[in-house]
Amino acid sequence: MKRILIGAAVLVLALVGAAIAWYFHVQHEARDVKGSSTVEFVTTEAAPPPPHEPGIAWPTYGYDAERQRFARGISLAPPFRRLWTFRAQSLVEFPPVVGYGRLFFANNAGTVFAIGAKNGKRAWKFASHRCLAASPALDRHVVYETFMNAPPCNRKPSPSLTGQVIAFKVGTGNIVWRRTIGPSESSPLVAGASVFVGDWNGRVWALRRRTGKTRWVTKLRSQVKSGVAISGNRIYVGDYSGRLYALNATNGRIVWQAKVQPRFGSTGNFYATPALAYGRVYIGATDGKLYSYGAASGKLRWSQSTGGFVYSSAAVWRGRVYAGSYSHRFFCLNAATGSSIWQFKANGPISGSPTIIAGRVYFATLKGTTYALDARTGGPLWTYPDGKYSPVVADGERLYLTGYARLYGLAEKRAPVRRGPGLVPARVLARIVRRNHAVIAAHRYASAAAAGKHRGIQVCNVVLRKKHGASSQRFWRTVKAVRSGCHR
DSSP states (O other): OHHHHHHHHHHHHHHHHHHHHHHHHHHHHTSOOOOOSSSSOOOSOOOOOOOOOTTEEEOSTTSSTTOOOEETTOOOOSOEEEEEEEEOSSOOOSOOEEETTEEEEEOTTSEEEEEETTTOOEEEEEEOSSOOOOOOEEETTEEEEEEOOSSOTTOOOOTTOOEEEEEEETTTOOEEEEEEESOOOOOOEEETTEEEEEOTTSEEEEEETTTOOEEEEEEOSSOOOSOOEEETTEEEEEOTTSEEEEEETTTOOEEEEEEOOOOSSSOOOOOSOOEEETTEEEEEOTTSEEEEEETTTOOEEEEEEOSSOOOOOOEEETTEEEEEOTTSEEEEEETTTOOEEEEEEOSSOOOSOOEEETTEEEEEOTTSOEEEEETTTOOEEEEESOOOSSOEEEOSSOEEEEOSSEEEEEEETTOOOOOOOOBOOHHHHHHHHHHTTTTEEEEEOSSHHHHTTSSSEEETTEEEEEOTTOOHHHHHHHHHHHHHTOBO
16 A cells, blocks of 8 residues: 555656646747847848839738838828718728729628729729628739628638638729638738638638639638738748648648747637748737748747737838737837837727838727827827728828728828929939949939839839849939939
């Protein structure tokens, strides 16, 4: 009997020791990881992306294929004055896309709207009688949108539920094609000949842009509620199992997969859409952390706790990463290491995603306030008494703010009187090109309207292109020099 008791005591001590060891192991694995600026981090600025299709100012959720949420070439700054208001009849959770003189967006009740950018007047609408929680995408005079199941909208995911992807003509709202998939709240991304979306059945779809037919489909481990991001020939997307994936964009094969860090209780999952920059993938999770993974390897490069759920998709700008948290705090982190640069305490939980325009970062809280902060310092610059999720997109003339169930067209309050497009004199352009001939190719046209018909970076009546291998920083300095030579 004595031996049995001794044996039992030894066994209990061993189990307690194992449990303690496991506890410290999980605690260690769940710690915040500090990153490095020398490991899988590209310090050079990426070349400017190809210009958007003429007529499109904001083509997709997150602005570009990398979902960086930074609006290049737009110089609008607060304070703003309201030009018009559009009442959307129910919650608008995701922001519009902007093109062809219109805004395209949808409310949660499943109605897709096209309204005038100048006056907010409705051009057309489409009632889907389905639930909806995604931004559309614009490409080549077609608007693409994803739809969930029919109401009630809070149903548990089930294989019996269906969703749709629908392509509409931008001018009339007529349906080009319609495709049934699982319920989807994945904001579509158009790249090349394909439309990429995810669905609740854990599938990522590549559909043919013109017909909606399947190019490929890949099954992941759990629901896909985020949009995908694309860089090169790789697609990045997270799912509700807490895994992040890199897929081959040509055939959908999984290149690598990574997981959130372990913790006690339920692990985190990915609702946020990834942002891609500097050879990294940046994504927030419901475990309260913002993560950075190597885009090539899938290895965890840093993690940073925020104190609350991170549903917010990140914005990336000038070596910094921006995201909000349910902890009421908005974070600016070093993109290489994850270390905090500044934090801002807002008036409520932050669920939606930020946007950066002209050095200002915009976000909204669930308390219904939109903020504009100095993106460098975190200093408050402006607020608006509406907004709830991802509040701001823009074009060159106006800021468009998404409130709870309204859209607002805003203009700069102190905007100068516009005298019409200016001209860059030929002698001025020739002098700048001589000094920067290795960096830039420039074409001068008779008017700004004529220049607008050509691809490149337009400055008044000049179209500029970066030469292969040239420094991006020097290219943008040259663009600035040309802009300063534009005489009105």
